[in-house]
Amino acid sequence: MREQYRIELRRLSRDLTEIARLVHRAILDARxxxxxxxxxxxxxxxxxxxxxxxxxxxxxxxxxxxxxLQAPVATDLRAVVASLRMSASLERMGDLARHIAQLTRLRYPEHVLPDCVQELFARMADAAVEVAEETVMLLDSRDLVHADRVDAVNTRMNELHASVFRAIAAPSWTATPATTTDVTLASRYLERFTDHGVSVADKTRYLVTGEWTAHGGPETGRS
Incomplete structure (x- = not known):
């Protein structure tokens, strides 16, 4: 009975990593x-x-x-609870990749982004993909070095997100209202994607160390 319990715990971990891999593929393709x-x-x-x-x-x-059925305690309880919460963040990351793809479909055959912000968004997309890669490695290895890298990339993403709003607010911005809305939404989706990556990193730290420290992911009040 206890051996089956251990198998089910390991399956939770494997499935969580598999979701992260699917999210990584989704953001790669959405980009x-x-x-x-x-x-x-x-x-x-x-x-x-x-x-x-x-x-x-x-x-x-x-x-x-x-x-x-098993009433897990201590480390096992942390693993189950953290898995529940991380799966929600990963699912939301998948949704955000889908939102980006929906913008592409909506504006086809035109491009969503005007030329003046394409380089900026390329850097944002790179950051989102990097967070997805680090998240897969974090869940696979439980090495918190990857959690630290997620935090660092998220800081960079926040700076890029602010740059988008500065570009929109500049007197030189002449895009149509529809394009301005698309740019705003695309930036928001990418920024939230990495925020949810931070949430996964926080939960993994809790799982590994038993100590809870929030680093500003979605559970600080934004979704």
Missing amino acids: TALESADVHLAQQVISEDARIDRLQNTLDEQAVRLLA
Whole structure:
């Protein structure tokens, strides 16, 4: 009985890492679709999000079952509770990648972003992809070096996000209201993507150390 319990705990960890890998693929493809106005790739990101949702639901059901039937304590309890909370953040990251793909589909065959901000958004997309990569490695290894890297990239993303708003507010900005809205939304989606990565990093720190320290992810009051 206890061996089955250990197997189910390990499965939670594996499934969490698998969701992170799917999120990494989603943001990679969403970035490519955004930059190239590839509506077929955008549609693939949108369709594949359902797979992330299904895996999250399966993981959450398994975690609740463990809580109800096994009554885990100490480190095991932290693992189950942290898995529940991290799966929600990862699912939201998948949603945000889907939102970016939906913008691409909405504006096809035109590009979402005007030329004047494409370089800025390329850096933001790079940051989002880096957070996704570090999140996969963090969940796979539980090495908190990766959590620190997520925090550092998120700081860079926040600076880039602020730069977008400065660009929009500049007197030289002449884009249409629709384009301005698209730019604002795209920036917000990328910024929130890395914030949820910070949330996963925080939960992993809690899982590894048993100490809770929030670093400004979505649970500080924004969703």
